Amino acid sequence: MRGRMWKLAIYLFLLGFILNLLGIVTHVVVSSFAKRWFGKPLPPAFTTDWFTYAWREFELSHVLFITLFIALAVVFIALAIGFPAAYVLARRNFNAKPVLLLLYFLPLLIPQMTYGIPLATTLYGFGVGGTVIGVILAVLVPMVPLAVFVLLPFFEQISLNLEWSAQMLGASRLQIFRRILLPLMLPGILTAGLLVLVNTISNFELAFLLAGGGSQTLVVALYYNVFAGGVRPVYSIDAMAVIYMCTVMAVLLVALRFVRPTQMVFRLDGRRN
Amino acid sequence: MRPSRAYAGRGMADSIDKLQMSITKRYGGKVVLDHFPLEIGGREFVTFLGPSGCGKSTALGIIAGLVPPSDGEIHLNGRRIDDVSPEKRGFGMVFQNYALFPHLTVFGNVAFGLSLQKRPSAEIEQRVRDMLGLVRLAGYEDRYPGQLSGGQQQRVAIARALVLHPRLMLFDEPLSNLDAKLRVEMRAEIKQLHAQLGLTSIYVTHDQAEALSLSDRIVVLREGVLMQVGTPQEIHDRPKNVFVADFMGFRNFLDVTLGKEAGGMIEAGFKGQILQARARDSFRPGEHAVLAIRPEDVRLGKSGDGVNVLRGKVELVEYLGREQEAEIALDGGARLWVRSHEKLVLGEMLDLTLPADKFVLLRRE
Numbered sequence: 001m002r003g004r005m006w007k008l009a010i011y012l013f014l015l016g017f018i019l020n021l022l023g024i025v026t027h028v029v030v031s032s033f034a035k036r037w038f039g040k041p042l043p044p045a046f047t048t049d050w051f052t053y054a055w056r057e058f059e060l061s062h063v064l065f066i067t068l069f070i071a072l073a074v075v076f077i078a079l080a081i082g083f084p085a086a087y088v089l090a091r092r093n094f095n096a097k098p099v100l101l102l103l104y105f106l107p108l109l110i111p112q113m114t115y116g117i118p119l120a121t122t123l124y125g126f127g128v129g130g131t132v133i134g135v136i137l138a139v140l141v142p143m144v145p146l147a148v149f150v151l152l153p154f155f156e157q158i159s160l161n162l163e164w165s166a167q168m169l170g171a172s173r174l175q176i177f178r179r180i181l182l183p184l185m186l187p188g189i190l191t192a193g194l195l196v197l198v199n200t201i202s203n204f205e206l207a208f209l210l211a212g213g214g215s216q217t218l219v220v221a222l223y224y225n226v227f228a229g230g231v232r233p234v235y236s237i238d239a240m241a242v243i244y245m246c247t248v249m250a251v252l253l254v255a256l257r258f259v260r261p262t263q264m265v266f267r268l269d270g271r272r273n
Numbered sequence: 274m275r276p277s278r279a280y281a282g283r284g285m286a287d288s289i290d291k292l293q294m295s296i297t298k299r300y301g302g303k304v305v306l307d308h309f310p311l312e313i314g315g316r317e318f319v320t321f322l323g324p325s326g327c328g329k330s331t332a333l334g335i336i337a338g339l340v341p342p343s344d345g346e347i348h349l350n351g352r353r354i355d356d357v358s359p360e361k362r363g364f365g366m367v368f369q370n371y372a373l374f375p376h377l378t379v380f381g382n383v384a385f386g387l388s389l390q391k392r393p394s395a396e397i398e399q400r401v402r403d404m405l406g407l408v409r410l411a412g413y414e415d416r417y418p419g420q421l422s423g424g425q426q427q428r429v430a431i432a433r434a435l436v437l438h439p440r441l442m443l444f445d446e447p448l449s450n451l452d453a454k455l456r457v458e459m460r461a462e463i464k465q466l467h468a469q470l471g472l473t474s475i476y477v478t479h480d481q482a483e484a485l486s487l488s489d490r491i492v493v494l495r496e497g498v499l500m501q502v503g504t505p506q507e508i509h510d511r512p513k514n515v516f517v518a519d520f521m522g523f524r525n526f527l528d529v530t531l532g533k534e535a536g537g538m539i540e541a542g543f544k545g546q547i548l549q550a551r552a553r554d555s556f557r558p559g560e561h562a563v564l565a566i567r568p569e570d571v572r573l574g575k576s577g578d579g580v581n582v583l584r585g586k587v588e589l590v591e592y593l594g595r596e597q598e599a600e601i602a603l604d605g606g607a608r609l610w611v612r613s614h615e616k617l618v619l620g621e622m623l624d625l626t627l628p629a630d631k632f633v634l635l636r637r638e
Contacts, residue, residue, distance in 0.1 A: 161372035167359045168366040169386035183376045
């Protein structure tokens with residue numbers, strides 16, 4: 001009896017959650033296609049004008065380009081720094097390792113606003129505030145640790161013996177990296193890259209604090225336009241939100257074609273010594 | 274056995290002439306290897322034998338160059354090599370857990386070293402196929418390591434190292450992950466490859482049967498200290514100390530006080546009785562010592578001359594298949610293990626003869 005009630009409660013909760021989500025999303029989507037929509041369950045007429053309006057008025061091609069550029073740059077740099085860092089953390093044991101791991105974890109644990117403001121002040125001091133570089137540097141602060149923590153377990157399951165046996169077969173460090181570590185780490189690199197990509201596109205606080213006129217990402221632009229108020233038709237804002245949703249979903253779908261996070265861990269033989 | 278075509282191109286392996294070393298390894302304050310001395314000649318099969326944690330794998334890692342020594346030098350053919358990086362030493366190594374590259378096929382694994390050397394692909398193809406034939410894995414080229422059994426994986430690992438004609442082969446407990454039957458088979462294969470290809474091999478194991486059957490020489494280690502070096506027969510028949518004797522299957526250690534020596538025999542007082550044992554240099558009358566004897570060397574019944582006869586009661590019987598091993602509580606209070614084909618009955622009183630020439634006289638530790 002109790003088991004049944006539990007199941008029912010869970011189903012009801014799930015149903016409510018999905019309806020709620022669908023309701024919000026559908027409202028935004030429907031509104032973005034509406035010519036005018038007042039007090040009726042459905043708008044009387046549909047149009048795609050708001051999309052062209054938003055695209056033109058909010059310079060979305062530029063915003064999208066900036067967003068993707070920042071996201072890809074952050075992915076590249078976070079992986080370039082995170083890969084060797086995760087390797088060292090996985091392979092070496094030293095006294096300060098737990099402390100170092102905790103320090104790495106901090107930017108992921110504490111709210112971004114708390115360190116975002118002093119970080120922004122510092123970056124403005126260096127003259128990169130309001131620029132694309134400033135946004136990239138700020139977003140890297142939580143994204144490098146994220147890359148490290150995703151890559152770390154992937155490294156840990158690659159037995160040191162594999163590197164040793166490659167070395168005994170005549171491989172230099174570079175050849176071990178290229179022929180053994182890189183192919184075996186590919187799932188990890190893709191997972192880390194995907195998570196950093198999505199997190200960067202949807203990062204608001206740091207991008208907001210650092211972005212200037214020409215370096216707004218999509219979320220930041222969306223925020224500014226929502227609160228510009230009155231002047232913008234609400235339908236055009238909704239159209240922009242739909243574009244934002246579609247961008248993130250497109251990136252996710254493309255990424256998931258190559259990466260399946262749940263099946264990421266493939267069996268490597270060999271116990272760790 | 275057909276002659277090895279895999280080695281035909283360059284004759285036999287470019288075996289080393291001599292490897293000499295004396296190394297010390299410390300981890301933190303702990304000494305893992307204490308001035309471990311070793312000298313190995315070309316074509317030799319040397320085994321490092323000892324319980325886990327005795328430093329044998331560390332010693333192998335240092336020879337390979339994978340583990341830096343804390344102190345000491347390694348000389349190969351008279352040239353110092355401890356500052357040469359592992360990939361430039363030209364040694365082959367086989368690991369306990371195979372360490373095959375999971376993303377490469379069997380062919381890719383065996384061809385790995387050759388492709389690093391940028392050999393022409395026809396030569397790589399030929400040498401890999403010959404080598405796979407030699408380890409009886411022809412036809413498995415396109416399989417991945419995950420699709421092979423443990424024994425097959427280990428053969429791939431051996432082929433992967435051998436295909437490069439290593440000057441020295443290092444085996445780190447290569448058979449420990451295999452089941453008992455396969456272990457005996459692979460043991461024979463390794464021995465055959467060693468002889469057939471004229472290899473120089475160092476083999477690490479904790480299995481005394483493996484060490485005895487494979488080696489030209491055995492090096493017994495305990496907590497980083499060399500206990501004894503010798504041929505399998507020397508180690509088996511004439512262990513130099515209680516540790517080696519214990520490791521080689523001596524199960525009975527009698528604490529004795531030595532008496533007078535005459536005609537190559539020495540008297541040993543044991544629980545109020547006098548035993549006779551073969552005398553050895555450097556033992557003096559009055560000294561405390563240990564007499565070691567294997568359970569299978571203890572005979573049931575009284576000897577003709579009544580020398581070295583002890584009496585006791587059967588306390589425990591272990592069934593071993595063809596034989597049984599029993600623990601006997603001696604009249605004097607000590608215990609003795611006996612192995613016999615005859616059926617031993619719990620509680621039975623027995624006379625036991627300990628043949629004087631089967632005793633090994635050892636120093637008390």
